[in-house]
Amino acid sequence: MKLKIKQSILSVFAFALLAASACTSDFEEINTNPNGPLEVPSSLLISSVLTITGDQMYSTFLGGDMGSCWAQHWGKVQYNDEARYQYRETVTNGMWVTFYARSLADAKKMYELAQQEGNENVQGVALTLSAYVYALLTDVYGPIPMSEALAAPSGNNTPKYDSQPEVYDSLVNMLDLAVDKLGSGVGTINATSDLMYGGDASKWQRFANSLLFRTIMRMSATSEFSNYSSKLQEIYNSGTLFTSRDDEAKFAYLAAAPNNNPIYNTIVEGNRGEFKVNSKMIEVLEANGDPRLSVYAEVNEDGEYRGKPSGYTGLPTDEWNYTNVSSIGEFYLQATNPALFLTYSEQEFFISEAIARGFITGGSALAQEHYNNAVTADLESNGIGAADIASYLEANGYAGVDKIAEEKWVSLYTQGLEAFTEWRRLQVPALDLPVEAVEDEIPSRYRYPRDEQSQNRESYDEAVEMLGGSDNLTTKLWWNK
Template identity: 35%
Template sequence: MKNKKLYILAILAIAFSSCNKELDEVNINPNAPEIPQPDYLLTGTTKTTADTYWGGTNNMNSSLLFAQHWAKVQYTEEDRFIFSNSSFTSLWSTGYAQSIAGFNKIIELGDAQGNPNYRGVALVLRSWVFLLLTDAYGDIPYSQAGKIKQFVTPVYDKQKDVYYGILNDLKTAQAALDPASGKVISGDVIYSGNIALWKKFANSLRLRIALRIADKEPAKSKQVIDEILAEGGTYINSKSENAQLFYSDSPQQNPVAASFETRNDYRISKTIVDKLFALNDPRLPIYASKTDNATPQTYVGIPNGSTNSEASAIGLANSSRPGTYFLAPKAPAVIFSYAELLFDRAEAAARGFTTENAADLYKQAIRASFDQYSIGGSAVDDYINQASVQYDAGNYKKSIGEQKWIALFGQGLEAWAEQRRLDYPQLTASVNTVLSGKIPVRFIYPGTEQSLNGQNYKNAVSSQGADLLTTKLWFDAF
């Protein structure tokens, strides 16, 4: 009887196994590849990352307000720094679950295909994502990030270690990228497979990070720059080499354009409008739209931190939206511009890290910013020759910081990071804000981290400081 029961159970087990096999086969989509292709994955992951970087939560509704490039004319709570622990989930969740995971997969597929250029490109983009994350939050999962099979609850690495790790990754990417290898990549929506330009972008990011840590680790900063020069490396060298993603028409339009198609919450900030007026800056009509109603100034900014009633009193029709250039569906999401690169080289020279001429590079940077918007001629010379624009070697942080802030208009996360680092321009918070006269200097961690990765979250807070908008990050020395 016992043997008979075992026989019946065996028959049932075989039947169940067969049924599972049949169900598995039924559930296979014959039109979808089971192994993702690196080209499609590169396109999709790059766009997802650019959307997150340039879109609402991390750009328009936070960092652009903190940097006082934009302001809110309706629903002004965010402009008064009223946030919850769910307000900054987007950069974190997309950055880890989609961007870093996607670029890790591209690295794996590139290695499997024997194509190191996929590895190099994915390492560059993954480094950029880690940079966005640590610049915003501080200590973050890095060394164990994206290794879900090994580390379900990854530790948080200290910000200094994250920067150092990214620098190593970019150096590895630089060595992997080989334009002469004959290994072609597809799906590249930034440089169309031009590996030489990816090498320049990798070096430009290395320079950006070297300066990010310069107030805390100047010897390391100089070492990185010396390594780039010793390798014979070059940087982005014209606006045609800008690292940027060009969008298309709806539904693949720029996230800023998509927002303004259905909402009308944002205006240009009074802070930057006043600055551009004071400098007679020809970029004002590019950065700002004319008011719908005729106004004496034509371009009117909203003061950051206005209450809903204060903003309403100025009015939708009497205040300026961002310029039509930025509202166009095909406007690019700029990741790294030639203008920024020249400002970085100017600062490296001013700090004594190179022997280049800081004042000359500073002027070139301003010209490159104007050229980015096709502004040329005598207007550029007149602007640069103003006493208020002249390079001040005795306070290079002020000269470079203020002009770089203007040049980075629209790039909220980067403009905010640089304003915190250089402390120029010196911005003032509205009395209506909830941080006692302070402007946020970091994103707070997503609330889900407390429940899903609680101990590592607690360790990070214990090391870095309270999980508040006002807790300074390691790189923010002054």
């Protein structure tokens, strides 16, 4: 079965050439630019996929409004509809279109070109990035087109949706293949185009394996998890996971527009100061004596840290406004802050959880070691010194899965989509329904784009049936039922 799945992955990426006939014998010679390349080298597409994907994840109108606000890291003192779940469908529709038409299309082209070149390392990069983007899509929508996606050039404009178990099955095998190819030593990765790892295939392999570990852990509450549970130990024993913050999957934005961090671009350059710190985040940080408080938030006009609960219409008011609620810390509003795809801290939280749940051998001592690695790495990334880290760990030591989940929730600050996803999976800390919310519970997903309902109706209806019959914000996904 695994071989068939790998073959289906390769068929998804198979290169389709359209035959063309010349009108005259010298047509090609006349219409060929002798000074221009006929094909773009495959590596040159890496920067495109990274930038397009990062810009979407860090958009304040997607990862902010429907990520950080929904995970209750951020609250807003104006334009608060999305935080109340009356959300802007044009934004989530834009995510769907951008990820399919740009991120995944470019990754597919990258793979095809790398096949022509015989470059297995770049094939591995393309597979890793494709798996990453497909995972982003399925984790917010549910069933998605995958096996028939990107087939419009061959005439399929109405791709079927794959169920989430099918998507995850393909993700696992796609990443397995990526790990193999990135370990082959065949081909080079252009260092200039590789904004993430500067052409280092071994680091890409670590990213692929860490992403594979995360993918398997995300389905740990499903019956299908038993097909993959033993693989966690295999990956852990492989020695090809992140070993420090130096390995994590990220790329730095630049100081100059339009290549600066989207959060900076909106909040600072765009003067959109309505994005503030949520009261739930400040409550947790203060309760734990967390030194990240002064990094995550600025004091208000009274010199205090004051968060705002989610929700409310008619803002700003005397109670909740631009000056009496803590702004997002300046540390997180820098133009050059990186786009974080997967951090060493998050990987270590996943490993600690896997050990705590008995998926990996080692017991509580090993779970604590990886928990300490995770917390330490995140505190260090926030500029916290060694003495304060030691004090924090002494007061907030390893205490099982709920503590892992709480610390992970804190650590995913400004990583809106991932914070929302991991909160839905682990449900820690307990979050309150926003004031004046238009739903009766915290959302579990995004609705499908309206264009899918009108242009791909039959496949859309099948996808809704897979979800249990409703395309609602509160419809549970396969892995968090």
